[in-house]
Amino acid sequence: MTFKDEKYLHIYAQHFPHDGAVIVGNKLALLELRRAIDEALKKRESERYLTASDGEGYEAYIFRIEDDERELFESLEMPYITQYCDVNSHIYFVNGGKENKPPNPIGILWEKE
Structure with a gap:
């Protein structure tokens, strides 16, 4: 190969x-x-x-992500790989406080099927 x-x-x-x-x-x-x-x-x-x-x-x-699924997209955890503390507590999450209690792991995308 x-x-x-x-x-x-x-x-x-x-x-x-x-x-x-x-x-x-x-x-x-x-x-x-x-x-x-x-x-x-x-x-x-x-x-x-x-x-x-x-x-x-x-x-x-x-x-x-569909155009009408902005809230789903904004609920996802941020994609950055640098940790902001010893444990990934998602301290940097700009879209916090939404209804579906973000940040959500990307695994919720599979649940949309």
């Missing part, structure tokens, strides 16, 4: 607000990600099996 024969993709989340998020991969992986996004636009969600550069595979999940 060569580099061009496998779907190699890294997705780097933001460390903190206003930091950049980065997606980097070979052509095969980026095309697969595009197909997954197209599918999520049609069907609401999609998943694809990809591989990190260490050879470990993982599932990438893509969800479409």
